[in-house]
Amino acid sequence: MSSPTKDTRAHSDETDDPIPRIRLLSRRPALSPALDRRDLLKLLAAAPLAAHLAAHLAAPTPAAAAAARPALAAPGIVKPLPPELFTIRGTNAETNFTALRSTGLHTPADHFFVRNHTSTPVLSESDWKLTVWGSGLGGRRPVEFSYGHLRSLPSITRTAVVECAGNGRNFYATQQGETVTGTPWTLGGIGAARWRGVRLRDVLRHAGISSSAVDVMPRGLDDEFISNGVNHGRVRRPLPVGKALDDVILAYEMNGEPLPYDHGYPVRVIVPSWIGLASVKWLGDIEVSETPLSSPWTTEFYRFFGAAYPPGGSAPITRQTIKSALELPLGASLAAGVGHRLTGRAWSAKAPVSHVEISTDGGAHWHRARLCDTPRRDGWVRWTAHWHPRRTGPAELLARTTDRAGNTQPERTVHNTQGYLFDAVVRHPVMVV
Numbered sequence: 001m002s003s004p005t006k007d008t009r010a011h012s013d014e015t016d017d018p019i020p021r022i023r024l025l026s027r028r029p030a031l032s033p034a035l036d037r038r039d040l041l042k043l044l045a046a047a048p049l050a051a052h053l054a055a056h057l058a059a060p061t062p063a064a065a066a067a068a069r070p071a072l073a074a075p076g077i078v079k080p081l082p083p084e085l086f087t088i089r090g091t092n093a094e095t096n097f098t099a100l101r102s103t104g105l106h107t108p109a110d111h112f113f114v115r116n117h118t119s120t121p122v123l124s125e126s127d128w129k130l131t132v133w134g135s136g137l138g139g140r141r142p143v144e145f146s147y148g149h150l151r152s153l154p155s156i157t158r159t160a161v162v163e164c165a166g167n168g169r170n171f172y173a174t175q176q177g178e179t180v181t182g183t184p185w186t187l188g189g190i191g192a193a194r195w196r197g198v199r200l201r202d203v204l205r206h207a208g209i210s211s212s213a214v215d216v217m218p219r220g221l222d223d224e225f226i227s228n229g230v231n232h233g234r235v236r237r238p239l240p241v242g243k244a245l246d247d248v249i250l251a252y253e254m255n256g257e258p259l260p261y262d263h264g265y266p267v268r269v270i271v272p273s274w275i276g277l278a279s280v281k282w283l284g285d286i287e288v289s290e291t292p293l294s295s296p297w298t299t300e301f302y303r304f305f306g307a308a309y310p311p312g313g314s315a316p317i318t319r320q321t322i323k324s325a326l327e328l329p330l331g332a333s334l335a336a337g338v339g340h341r342l343t344g345r346a347w348s349a350k351a352p353v354s355h356v357e358i359s360t361d362g363g364a365h366w367h368r369a370r371l372c373d374t375p376r377r378d379g380w381v382r383w384t385a386h387w388h389p390r391r392t393g394p395a396e397l398l399a400r401t402t403d404r405a406g407n408t409q410p411e412r413t414v415h416n417t418q419g420y421l422f423d424a425v426v427r428h429p430v431m432v433v
C-alpha cells in the first residue's frame with residue numbers, strides 16, 4: 001500500500017548476496033495456461049521451489065488474469081481467497097469485516113488479511129537461517145540461528161493485532177473527499193492472532209548486542225520491492241533498540257500452528273502496537289547498528305506528507321492508532337420495524353479500549369455499546385448494540401472508540417498524501433427497507 005503501482009513480478013537480480021534464499025525461477029519455460037494456479041499448487045505441493053514458482057504465476061497474461069476465478073486474483077498469495085472472506089486489492093487481500101462476525105478474538109489464519117509488497121516466498125525451515133550482523137555487535141562476527149536453535153530458546157505466547165498503516169485509507173476519499181495514494185483498504189487491513197516465538201531481546205543478547213547499538217533492522221526474504229522503476233531492495237525497517245529489547249517477538253506460530261506461508265513462514269517479526277510494516281515477514285537477517293539506520297520504508301513511505309506537515313514529512317510513523325468497525329457490509333440493507341443486533345470491534349494501539357459509543361442518527365445522539373471482552377493492550381474488543389430502525393431510507397451508523405488514555409476518534413483525520421492512520425469515526429452507510 002506504499003504506492004498505487006507495483007511491479008508484482010519484482011524480483012532481485014542474481015547478485016552475490018550472502019543471504020541464501022529461494023528465488024523466482026523467472027527463466028523457466030512458460031507452463032501451460034490451461035493449468036490453473038490451484039492445480040499447479042496441488043501438483044507441486046511436495047516441491048517447495050516449484051510451488052514458489054507456481055505462486056508467481058497467478059496472472060501470467062492479462063487475458064488469463066481476466067479469465068481467472070475471483071478467488072485466485074491476488075498474484076503471489078498462496079492461500080485460498082474466497083470472495084466471501086476477502087476483497088483482493090492488487091497484491092493484497094483485505095478481510096471482509098463482515099466475515100469476522102463468526103470469529104472469536106483471534107482471527108483464524110484462513111481469514112487473516114495479507115499485505116504483500118511483492119509475493120509470498122514458499123520457504124522451508126530446513127534451509128532457513130537467521131543472520132544477525134552489524135556494527136552494533138561490538139566487533140563480533142555475524143551470528144547465525146537455525147530454525148531448530150530458535151525453537152530451542154525460551155518461547156513466549158501473546159495476542160497482538162497486526163494492522164496495516166493504510167487500514168481505513170479508502171475513507172479519506174469516500175468520507176473526506178481527499179486524494180491519497182496507496183491501496184484503498186476499508187477497515188479489514190487488520191487481524192488479531194496468538195503469536196508464539198522467541199523474544200527479539202533474547203536473540204540479540206545471544207548474538208552479543210553491544211551497549212552502543214542504537215538501531216536494529218530486520219529484513220525479509222521476499223523479492224526486492226520495485227515501484228515506478230525504482231528498486232527499494234527487500235522489505236526492511238529499523239527499530240530503535242528501546243523497542244527491539246522491549247516487546248518484539250520473532251514468531252514461528254500463529255494461533256497454535258506453524259506460520260502459514262503468506263504470514264511469514266518460517267519466522268516473522270511481531271512488533272506490538274506498531275504499524276504492520278514493522279512486523280517483517282519471512283525474516284532473513286537483522287542488522288544491529290551503532291549508528292542510526294533508515295530504509296525507504298522510513299524515508300519515503302510511512303511518514304506523513306502534506307499541507308499539515310513539514311516539507312520533508314513527519315518523523316517515521318511508529319504506532320498504530322484508534323478505530324472501530326461494524327461487522328456489516330458498507331451499504332447493507334436492514335429491515336425497518338424490527339430489532340437488529342449490531343456487532344463490531346474496537347481497538348487502540350495506545351491503550352486498552354475504555355468504551356465504544358454508537359450513533360444511529362448520523363452523530364446527533366450517542367449511546368454506549370456493550371463490550372463483550374475484557375479490553376487488553378494490543379488486542380481488540382468485540383461489542384454489540386441494539387438498533388430498532390423505524391423509518392425507511394438511507395441511514396448512517398457511527399461507532400466511536402475511546403481508550404483508557406483518553407484518546408478518542410475524531411470526526412475528521414488530518415490529511416496526509418499517502419493516506420496513513422485514518423482514525424476518524426467512519427460513517428457506515430446502510431439502507432433501511
Ligand SMILES: Nc1nc2c(c(=O)[nH]1)N[C@H]1C(S)=C(S)[C@@H](COP(=O)(O)O)O[C@H]1N2
Nearest residue numbers: 113114115116117164220235276277280281
Ligand atoms: N517481508 C515482508 N514483510 C512484511 C511485508 C512485506 O511485503 N514483506 N508487508 C508488511 C506490511 S505493510 C504489513 S501491513 C504486514 C501484513 O502482515 P500479514 O500479511 O501477515 O497480514 O506485514 C508486513 N511485513
Ligand SMILES: [Mo]
Nearest residue numbers: 164165276277
Ligand atoms: Mo502495511
